[in-house]
Amino acid sequence: MAAAGINRGSAAERLRNRILDARARRASLEIRGGGTKAFYGEAPRGEPLELDELTGISSYEPSELVITARAGTPLAELESVLAERGQCLAFEPPRFEPGGTVGGMVAAGLSGPARAAAGPLRDYVLGVTILDGRGEFLTFGGQVMKNVAGYDVSRLMAGSWGILGVLCEISLKVLASKADTATLSFEWDERRALAEMARWNALPLSINASAWHEGCLKIRLSGAGAAVRSACRKLGGVELDAWTAAGWWESVRDHRHPFFRPSEAELQAGECLWRISVPPATPPLEQGGFIEWGGAQRWWRTAAPASRVRSIASAAGGHATLVRAADKSAGAFAPLSETLMRVHRALRGAFDPDCVLNAGRLYADL
Amino acid sequence: MSVPAEDSAEAARHSARQAEVAEALSRVLGASALLVRREDTAPYECDGLTAFKALPMAVALPENEGQLAAVLKTCHRLKVPIVARGAGTGLSGGALPHRFGVTLSLAKFNKILKIDPLSCTAVVQCGVRNLAISEAAAPYGLYYAPDPSSQIACTIGGNVAENSGGVHCLKYGMTLHNVLRVRGYTAEGEPIDFGSEALDAPGIDLLSVVIGSEGMLAVTTEVTVKLVPKPELARCMVASFPTVESAGGAVANVIARGIVPAGLELMDRRMTAVAEDFVHAGYDLSAAALLLCESDGTEEEVAEEIAAMKRVLEESGASRIEVSRDEAQRLKFWSGRKNAFPASGGISPDYMCMDSTIPRKRLAEMLLAIQAMESKYQLACVNVFHAGDGNLHPLILFDANDRDQFRRCELFGAEILETSLKLGGTVTGEHGVGVEKLNSMCVQFSPAERDRFIAVKRAFDPAEMLNPGKVIPTLARCAEYGKMHVHRGMMAFPELPRF
Numbered sequence: 001m002a003a004a005g006i007n008r009g010s011a012a013e014r015l016r017n018r019i020l021d022a023r024a025r026r027a028s029l030e031i032r033g034g035g036t037k038a039f040y041g042e043a044p045r046g047e048p049l050e051l052d053e054l055t056g057i058s059s060y061e062p063s064e065l066v067i068t069a070r071a072g073t074p075l076a077e078l079e080s081v082l083a084e085r086g087q088c089l090a091f092e093p094p095r096f097e098p099g100g101t102v103g104g105m106v107a108a109g110l111s112g113p114a115r116a117a118a119g120p121l122r123d124y125v126l127g128v129t130i131l132d133g134r135g136e137f138l139t140f141g142g143q144v145m146k147n148v149a150g151y152d153v154s155r156l157m158a159g160s161w162g163i164l165g166v167l168c169e170i171s172l173k174v175l176a177s178k179a180d181t182a183t184l185s186f187e188w189d190e191r192r193a194l195a196e197m198a199r200w201n202a203l204p205l206s207i208n209a210s211a212w213h214e215g216c217l218k219i220r221l222s223g224a225g226a227a228v229r230s231a232c233r234k235l236g237g238v239e240l241d242a243w244t245a246a247g248w249w250e251s252v253r254d255h256r257h258p259f260f261r262p263s264e265a266e267l268q269a270g271e272c273l274w275r276i277s278v279p280p281a282t283p284p285l286e287q288g289g290f291i292e293w294g295g296a297q298r299w300w301r302t303a304a305p306a307s308r309v310r311s312i313a314s315a316a317g318g319h320a321t322l323v324r325a326a327d328k329s330a331g332a333f334a335p336l337s338e339t340l341m342r343v344h345r346a347l348r349g350a351f352d353p354d355c356v357l358n359a360g361r362l363y364a365d366l
Numbered sequence: 367m368s369v370p371a372e373d374s375a376e377a378a379r380h381s382a383r384q385a386e387v388a389e390a391l392s393r394v395l396g397a398s399a400l401l402v403r404r405e406d407t408a409p410y411e412c413d414g415l416t417a418f419k420a421l422p423m424a425v426a427l428p429e430n431e432g433q434l435a436a437v438l439k440t441c442h443r444l445k446v447p448i449v450a451r452g453a454g455t456g457l458s459g460g461a462l463p464h465r466f467g468v469t470l471s472l473a474k475f476n477k478i479l480k481i482d483p484l485s486c487t488a489v490v491q492c493g494v495r496n497l498a499i500s501e502a503a504a505p506y507g508l509y510y511a512p513d514p515s516s517q518i519a520c521t522i523g524g525n526v527a528e529n530s531g532g533v534h535c536l537k538y539g540m541t542l543h544n545v546l547r548v549r550g551y552t553a554e555g556e557p558i559d560f561g562s563e564a565l566d567a568p569g570i571d572l573l574s575v576v577i578g579s580e581g582m583l584a585v586t587t588e589v590t591v592k593l594v595p596k597p598e599l600a601r602c603m604v605a606s607f608p609t610v611e612s613a614g615g616a617v618a619n620v621i622a623r624g625i626v627p628a629g630l631e632l633m634d635r636r637m638t639a640v641a642e643d644f645v646h647a648g649y650d651l652s653a654a655a656l657l658l659c660e661s662d663g664t665e666e667e668v669a670e671e672i673a674a675m676k677r678v679l680e681e682s683g684a685s686r687i688e689v690s691r692d693e694a695q696r697l698k699f700w701s702g703r704k705n706a707f708p709a710s711g712g713i714s715p716d717y718m719c720m721d722s723t724i725p726r727k728r729l730a731e732m733l734l735a736i737q738a739m740e741s742k743y744q745l746a747c748v749n750v751f752h753a754g755d756g757n758l759h760p761l762i763l764f765d766a767n768d769r770d771q772f773r774r775c776e777l778f779g780a781e782i783l784e785t786s787l788k789l790g791g792t793v794t795g796e797h798g799v800g801v802e803k804l805n806s807m808c809v810q811f812s813p814a815e816r817d818r819f820i821a822v823k824r825a826f827d828p829a830e831m832l833n834p835g836k837v838i839p840t841l842a843r844c845a846e847y848g849k850m851h852v853h854r855g856m857m858a859f860p861e862l863p864r865f
Binding site for chain 1 (some may be wrong): 482483484485486487506507508528529531535536539540542543552556557558559562563564565566567568569570571572574575577578579583595596597598618619621622624625626663664666667669670671723724725726727752755756757790791792793794795796797798799803806807810811812814815816818819821822823824825826828837838
């Protein structure tokens with residue numbers, strides 16, 4: 001059931017007409033939120049389809065832990081409305097730059113430092129209303145916590161980069177911000193840091209985030225006050241003051257830390273930023289780089305050929321994404337098996353048979 | 367309901383087809399792995415939803431992936447529908463056999479392949495029982511969190527099919543939130559992997575549709591699950607409430623306070639009495655409703671959370687609160703709740719279990735609406751809810767041998783589901799659609815939305831060979847249901863079986 005009757009609004013109707021018109025002309029549209037993630041994935045192409053008219057929080061019930069917002073709503077607005085009531089998006093979506101939107105956040109499906117503990121963005125999507133490539137309004141999921149009526153198409157939208165439809169309205173599960181937090185720092189090399197994180201992983205500690213870079217591991221604990229204090233005692237290390245700690249985690253979350261931002265000159269010289277996703281207990285790889293998620297997310301700065309980086313990732317049971325590079329001709333995302341690609345094409349065909357929306361944004365030929 | 371009597375031409379067609387399929391399958395499976403005779407296939411005629419029965423043409427029991435792929439290829443070539451089956455404990459008829467199909471029992475895929483205490487994962491074959499995973503992980507201080515009530519019997523493959531929940535999914539999530547990778551086979555018999563042992567995989571997140579797809583997109587053979595550290599301590603509270611409204615209010619208040627209990631369950635007075643009779647848990651029989659609230663974590667966390675929850679429950683009007691002293695008492699508190707379904711089976715020849723989810727703040731309203739429906743349909747209903755999630759399990763008591771009772775029970779169930787939709791909910795929270803809630807899908811989704819579900823199915827299974835006829839109602843069915851709907855309570859031809 002449509003959560004707030006978004007399909008009756010005139011802004012949504014204009015979007016629908018744009019899609020029908022583009023479909024008739026065999027043109028393609030580039031769905032645009034705040035443009036803060038334009039650098040991620042394959043290069044956007046097509047005529048811009050702006051979502052700036054589709055804004056506003058449709059409903060927010062702190063006691064139900066659910067917020068429903070239109071796709072063009074600034075993420076900053078959503079986060080500040082939640083913060084007023086002591087709630088948050090537990091998966092800490094990376095913002096990269098100011099100006100991102102709720103729709104862009106869901107379409108990109110990215111999660112921040114808390115991901116290993118709190119789960120990915122996908123887990124927090126409860127329902128969506130989309131406009132698909134046929135120009136039809138469709139609602140999947142809802143505003144309740146458990147819902148297995150039909151295939152879970154709403155969560156399929158998370159991280160689909162707009163190729164199945166324009167997100168119009170999204171219901172998200174929210175959580176109370178943790179009562180207490182503390183950040184501990186340890187001077188350890190990569191091997192030791194990975195081993196300790198793997199050991200802690202199996203213990204009931206309140207670890208909410210981890211980041212290792214250049215010989216220093218930082219761990220964020222969060223939860224009930226007493227639990228955080230007791231974990232601090234068990235783990236040792238040096239505790240950072242709250243202000244420094246908050247700044248550090250924001251710089252990791254939003255990639256403001258210089259490691260994540262190669263300069264234009266470095267990019268032109270062939271240096272790339274890679275995201276390597278591997279099973280968390282994977283031993284040290286060719287380089288340490290920047291490690292998050294208890295070892296499951298590793299960032300590299302390298303000019304090594306894509307094929308080499310990808311074969312290292314896949315040998316470890318994972319995959320590699322080319323995040324920042326002057327040349328992404330090797331493909332931003334790791335290639336899929338033939339069987340999976342067939343399913344992707346068929347899904348694209350189910351929702352957007354003429355590839356009107358975000359053509360080539362996920363895979364160049366999809 | 368059984369299949370209506372068939373005429374002799376139909377019977378002849380069926381047995382010729384059966385012979386053809388059995389012959390083809392016998393070339394890829396050993397004789398002991400293929401059941402065709404009626405007395406051998408009868409145990410597979412239904413799953414946990416016993417109101418719906420059908421005999422499959424054959425039951426195939428492959429032992430390894432090679433045999434499984436061969437069965438799928440054979441069936442695909444002959445265009446034979448496949449119904450995959452785990453332990454058969456599902457509650458919505460998802461594993462109901464297809465009369466012209468093969469039931470694919472995955473019972474022999476029962477090995478735990480790997481427990482990795484460093485990555486906190488387990489790799490298991492699909493036929494491994496839910497509880498067996500936690501037992502195997504226990505020496506490492508880990509466990510698999512989702513705990514459907516049937517966890518001693520149900521398999522992980524079935525859990526993946528249904529996206530099963532359980533009493534602890536309020537805090538730990540459903541199957542989807544606890545599975546990293548599903549390996550399976552397409553309808554054509556090709557291997558396919560969804561997700562990975564890393565925390566994500568490239569491309570669209572297909573795991574989110576495969577989990578909960580009721581065996582309609584692929585046949586699961588192997589699953590990598592996330593294991594979580596066993597909490598140091600768990601304590602459970604039982605709180606008595608003088609009215610269902612105050613109990614419902616207490617649930618909303620706990621959640622609103624930002625507390626995420628490890629479990630938050632509600633039982634109404636009659637359910638409590640039935641459960642008490644069955645397990646003697648020492649429940650307060652004078653309360654209109656009981657809430658079971660659990661806290662787990664470190665000793666400090668549990669102490670803090672129990673105190674906070676206790677305050678909220680008292681403020682919400684609890685008349686009595688008992689906190690478990692030790693593990694034995696905690697398990698005793700849970701024993702009644704975990705046995706709610708079998709206990710109900712003891713007081714009525716049959717019961718129909720509903721599974722809708724509504725916003726938590728509407729719980730009391732829903733309980734009162736159900737009370738009104740009891741008099742309307744002249745049938746009793748006992749209520750046990752995963753209250754923290756807003757997930758309802760009203761059990762409508764009836765006698766299936768009494769045709770009119772069965773008819774009233776179905777109408778009662780349909781009204782509960784439609785009331786749930788009106789309150790902003792969904793027709794199924796964790797048991798799945800199967801065949802049971804096909805009609806309700808007509809109400810919850812528009813024709814265009816149902817059309818996309820069909821397209822999603824075809825994206826994985828173009829020939830629609832995997833579990834056809836489940837989950838997504840046909841247009842014709844919805845049209846017919848729409849007509850019946852107008853005349854609710856005055857259905858034409860009440861003697862006709864309708865499922």
